Amino acid sequence: MEVANSLIKGFHYSEKTYFDNPVTYLSCDLTKACNYRCIYCGNAMHGDKGKELSTERKKKLICDLKKYGLKTVLFAGEGEPTIDPDLYLLIEHNYKLGITTILYSNIALLNKRIIEFLYNHDVSLVVKIDALDETIYNKITGSKEFVLFEENFENLLSIYGDQFKEKRIEISTVLIESNKKEPEKIRKLCDKYGLIYCCKTAGKKGMAEKRWKEICPNGTAELEKIAKKYTDKYQTTGTILGDCAIAGHGIAVLKSGECVLCPSLTDYVYANVKTNTIKEIVSTKTKIYNFSNKPACIAKYIQNTGGRLESLLEKHRVSPNEQKI
Numbered sequence: 096m097e098v099a100n101s102l103i104k105g106f107h108y109s110e111k112t113y114f115d116n117p118v119t120y121l122s123c124d125l126t127k128a129c130n131y132r133c134i135y136c137g138n139a140m141h142g143d144k145g146k147e148l149s150t151e152r153k154k155k156l157i158c159d160l161k162k163y164g165l166k167t168v169l170f171a172g173e174g175e176p177t178i179d180p181d182l183y184l185l186i187e188h189n190y191k192l193g194i195t196t197i198l199y200s201n202i203a204l205l206n207k208r209i210i211e212f213l214y215n216h217d218v219s220l221v222v223k224i225d226a227l228d229e230t231i232y233n234k235i236t237g238s239k240e241f242v243l244f245e246e247n248f249e250n251l252l253s254i255y256g257d258q259f260k261e262k263r264i265e266i267s268t269v270l271i272e273s274n275k276k277e278p279e280k281i282r283k284l285c286d287k288y289g290l291i292y293c294c295k296t297a298g299k300k301g302m303a304e305k306r307w308k309e310i311c312p313n314g315t316a317e318l319e320k321i322a323k324k325y326t327d328k329y330q331t332t333g334t335i336l337g338d339c340a341i342a343g344h345g346i347a348v349l350k351s352g353e354c355v356l357c358p359s360l361t362d363y364v365y366a367n368v369k370t371n372t373i374k375e376i377v378s379t380k381t382k383i384y385n386f387s388n389k390p391a392c393i394a395k396y397i398q399n400t401g402g403r404l405e406s407l408l409e410k411h412r413v414s415p416n417e418q419k420i
């Protein structure tokens with residue numbers, strides 16, 4: 096039995112589903128480019144050097160992972176997935192295979208026609224809302240898109256329908272000094288429309304690392320407290336078990352084909368889709384993550400506490416020349 100209504104569709108699976116399907120999730124990175132310039136973005140370079148895994152290669156990866164139980168594909172980062180034309184081809188591909196898609200987006204580029212397409216192709220959304228105050232929103236996102244965001248959000252709520260019946264929209268806030276009064280309002284919005292809310296502090300990476308003193312001038316303790324007060328979950332990828340969908344039950348593949356435990360940990364590569372078989376990748380990933388005292392969020396553990404996973408990954412690294420598993 097799946098766990099209804101406490102998480103959005105795609106993150107809603109029961110413990111048994113995770114037990115039966117070693118790779119329930121694929122996190123597939125698309126473009127690094129973005130129409131926003133969020134002050135805390137984990138990505139410091141928004142330029143793109145062209146795609147590295149072809150569309151067909153990504154489609155094949157999805158088909159291959161279906162044999163390991165793949166049920167949900169996430170398009171979460173590192174840029175804005177709605178900019179990448181591959182997104183729509185892959186959503187159609189997933190839909191034909193009976194796979195749910197979870198799309199992370201700032202929704203500035205989603206007009207009514209696109210939202211209808213998403214709704215009709217089994218796409219759940221994790222929508223960025225860092226503020227409901229126009230000035231704060233535009234300042235944090237380095238954009239002038241608040242008005243457009245509001246219009247698109249209204250369309251999204253109307254097309255996606257009653258979220259108390261079926262949850263397909265989650266709201267995500269990254270909490271920094273300048274928006275620390277916003278979660279109270281965003282929480283109320285979520286309660287009014289039946290949306291799941293994830294409010295979390297920033298990981299110290301990319302732009303966030305460069306501008307850390309500006310975004311967290313007083314450290315993160317107070318911000319952590321505020322986030323905890325209003326949030327439904329510790330991280331957007333949280334499952335019913337309280338762990339991370341991708342690190343705990345999936346595979347994360349970067350644009351280059353490199354496999355990482357978490358899309359935010361781009362330096363920790365344990366295999367590559369181009370050189371390793373799916374069997375090797377799944378086997379290595381399972382070994383790497385099979386250790387005790389797992390942090391709830393590996394990225395934050397490493398980025399904010401100086402924890403290290405290198406030795407762990409090194410121990411299980413697969414080289415292309417290594418004997419096939």
Ligand SMILES: C[S@@+](CC[C@H](N)C(=O)[O-])C[C@H]1O[C@@H](n2cnc3c(N)ncnc32)[C@H](O)[C@@H]1O
Pocket residue numbers: 129135136137138171172173174175176199200201221222223267268269296297298299300303331
């Ligand atoms: C990299 S963004 C890509 C998708 C889309 N552009 C967006 O912002 O929603 C994916 C998720 O990472 C979050 N994120 C970005 N930088 C972060 C940071 N330094 N710490 C924590 N979360 C971050 C975003 O808020 C978003 O929920």
Ligand code: SF4
Pocket residue numbers: 129130131132133135136137138173174175201223236
């Ligand atoms: S957090 Fe998302 S919307 Fe903001 S700059 Fe980064 S990729 Fe773009």
